[in-house]
Amino acid sequence: MIPNCIPNISGREREYLLEALDGNHLATGPFIERFEQYICGYTGAAHAVAVSSGSAALHLALLAAGVGADDEVLVPALTFAATANAVRYCGAWPLFTDCDPLFWGMDAAQLANFLEDECERRDGVLVNRATGRRIAAMVPVHLYGHPADMDPLIEISRKYGIALVEDGAEALGATYKGRPVGSLHETCILSFNGNKVITAGGGGMVLTADETIARRCRYLANQAKADSLDFVHETIGFNYRMPNLNAALALAQAESLERFVAAKRAVAQGYETRLDGMPGCRMRRSSNEAESAHWMAVLELDAPEAEQLIEALVAKGVGARPTWRPLNRQRAFADAASLPTPVSEALYRSTVCLPCSSGISESDLDRVADAVRAVIGP
Ligand SMILES: *Cc1c(COP(=O)(O)O)cnc(C)c1O
Numbered sequence: 001m002i003p004n005c006i007p008n009i010s011g012r013e014r015e016y017l018l019e020a021l022d023g024n025h026l027a028t029g030p031f032i033e034r035f036e037q038y039i040c041g042y043t044g045a046a047h048a049v050a051v052s053s054g055s056a057a058l059h060l061a062l063l064a065a066g067v068g069a070d071d072e073v074l075v076p077a078l079t080f081a082a083t084a085n086a087v088r089y090c091g092a093w094p095l096f097t098d099c100d101p102l103f104w105g106m107d108a109a110q111l112a113n114f115l116e117d118e119c120e121r122r123d124g125v126l127v128n129r130a131t132g133r134r135i136a137a138m139v140p141v142h143l144y145g146h147p148a149d150m151d152p153l154i155e156i157s158r159k160y161g162i163a164l165v166e167d168g169a170e171a172l173g174a175t176y177k178g179r180p181v182g183s184l185h186e187t188c189i190l191s192f193n194g195n196k197v198i199t200a201g202g203g204g205m206v207l208t209a210d211e212t213i214a215r216r217c218r219y220l221a222n223q224a225k226a227d228s229l230d231f232v233h234e235t236i237g238f239n240y241r242m243p244n245l246n247a248a249l250a251l252a253q254a255e256s257l258e259r260f261v262a263a264k265r266a267v268a269q270g271y272e273t274r275l276d277g278m279p280g281c282r283m284r285r286s287s288n289e290a291e292s293a294h295w296m297a298v299l300e301l302d303a304p305e306a307e308q309l310i311e312a313l314v315a316k317g318v319g320a321r322p323t324w325r326p327l328n329r330q331r332a333f334a335d336a337a338s339l340p341t342p343v344s345e346a347l348y349r350s351t352v353c354l355p356c357s358s359g360i361s362e363s364d365l366d367r368v369a370d371a372v373r374a375v376i377g378p
Contacts, residue, residue, distance in 0.1 A: 002368060004319040005195040005296070008263075008359045011256045016248040029244030035251040036205070039190070042257065043172075043182025045207035047214035050242035050250075051221050054169040054191025057204035058086035060217040060240060061187050062137060064206075065163035067092050071136035072128055072337070074162070076106050077326040078344035079141040082191075083167050084327050084336070093133060096328035096338035102287050104347065105148020106140040108156060114339055115160050126160055131337055137163040142171030142181055144323075144353070145197070145264075145295035146286060150176055150184050157185075165189065169204070172197045173261035173293035181293070182207045192250050197264070197295050198257055200250035203242045263358035264294035267365065271297055271354060274369035280376050284351070297356035298323065299372065304349035312375040313352075318368050321353040 020031055036048035051057050067073055069091030075084050077096040084094040097114075100107045119128050119135060126135045138157060140148040148166075157164035166184065168174075169191035174181045182188050187208040192200035206217045219226070224237025242250075253260075272283040284298040301309065306322060313320040326348055328338035354368055 001317045002319050002355045002360070002364050003357060004321050004353065004355050006357045006359075007194055007199045008256070008260060008357065010359070011252045013249055013252040016252045017245065020245050020248040025244045027241075027243050029247070031244050031247035031251055032242060035247040035254065038251055038254050039182070039205060039207065042254065043180045043207060045183045045188070046209050047207070047211060049206040049214055049217045049221060050247055051204045051206065051217075051240045052242055053202055054189055054193060054196075054204035055082045055086055056221070056238070056240040057189035057191070057206045058082065058139070058165070058167060059089045059238070060220050061165045061189050061206050061208075061213075062086055062090050062092070062139075063220060064213045064216040065137050065165055065187065067136045067163070070133055072131060072133040073136055074106070074111065074138035075327070076141050076143075076344070077328040077338065077341040078104065078324050078347060079143065079167065079327065080169070080324055081327060081330070081332065082169070083139055083141055084333055087139070092136060093131075094327070094333060094336045095128065095135070096326075096333070096336060096341060098339060098341040098343045099143070099347070100149065101343050101347075103149045103290070104143045104146060106138065106153060107343070108149065108152035110339060111138070111153070111156055115156065126162065128337070135160070135162055137165055139165050139167050141167040142174060144284075144298055145171050145174055145293035147171060147174050147176035147181055147184070147290045147292075149287070149289070154185055168207075169193075169196065170295040171293050173257055175291045177289050183209065186210055187213055192246075192253070197260055197293055198250065198253035200242065200246040200253070203246050203250055260358040261293050264297075264356060267356050267358070267360055268294045268297045270362070270365045271299070271369060274365065275299075275372060278373060278377065281372070294356070296353040299352045299354055301350045301352070301376070304346065305376075306349055306352050309352055309372070309375055313368075313371055316371045316374070318371045319355050323348055323351045323353060
């Protein structure tokens with residue numbers, strides 16, 4: 001089986017891990033701050049807080065943005081469950097939105113109409129008339145490595161006074177209008193799960209321009225311990241720290257980030273060349289205003305036949321995967337409200353993630369392209 005997306009260990013991973021072990025620095029240690037500083041340098045973010053997962057980073061970022069129980073948070077339906085789960089961890093409710101067909105990000109036009117027509121201010125608080133809940137935040141997702149169209153979303157967040165937290169879990173290495181994901185706006189989270197652009201084995205990060213938010217996230221991630229010596233706790237905290245061992249691995253990965261992104265771009269282009277001129281499908285194109293990190297190599301079909309194609313490819317030993325099944329029709333979120341999501345539905349039915357490991361060989365690209373051609377070709 002050609003795997004969908006596996007890690008690429010080809011830098012100083014062993015060296016750094018041994019350094020951590022030899023120094024007896026497993027949980028705490030110098031790699032954490034080195035990794036944070038490295039990602040700040042790469043993304044241009046002012047502050048970084050390394051944590052145990054992207055999900056933890058989202059949870060902390062939402063709490064720091066002021067999201068609380070029974071609030072509502074705007075989340076695209078087309079994303080991984082982690083985005084919406086973090087909203088529920090805060091006791092708040094996701095309110096699902098559609099995405100736009102070019103960027104696959106949160107649809108700003110739909111959002112603006114919703115906020116204008118279906119919400120109202122009560123005592124200075126923006127409330128969804130249908131649910132009576134406060135609209136506290138929005139979480140645009142940079143899906144599959146391609147940034148959401150941020151400018152209109154930032155404008156909406158300013159106009160309506162809604163916090164904006166970016167889910168950049170899939171998009172480290174991407175740029176929007178020449179600026180790197182991680183410093184596009186106030187707060188952005190990253191994931192270093194095993195299949196992400198770089199991995200810590202497991203891990204995540206909150207990147208922010210705001211020192212207060214950074215301090216709050218670090219505090220909450222450390223069991224909300226309020227004194228450096230004594231065990232003083234004024235609020236409920238979490239054990240969300242990234243261990244030094246994981247940071248050692250992650251720093252070595254981060255040093256290879258540009259090489260990985262270039263390799264992933266070459267994978268997408270490799271499929272594009274191989275499938276060029278084939279009727280019925282094409283590789284997903286980037287917007288002119290963004291450079292994708294190409295986390296996933298996404299094939300778009302003319303027909304809503306993703307499920308059949310994936311089944312046939314898997315039978316041929318090709319690790320194809322569906323795109324995210326829209327969250328607004330999953331049982332876990334049955335009690336959450338949703339705007340209409342026709343674009344998300346259509347994309348889910350007509351797009352497929354092809355194998356895209358940064359270390360994939362040319363002959364495996366040939367095998368995948370041949371398999372696609374054999375299934376949907378004339
Ligand atoms: C991977 C991912 C996350 C969560 O990251 P974990 O590190 O696995 O907790 C969140 N959002 C999106 C869009 C992701 O793809």
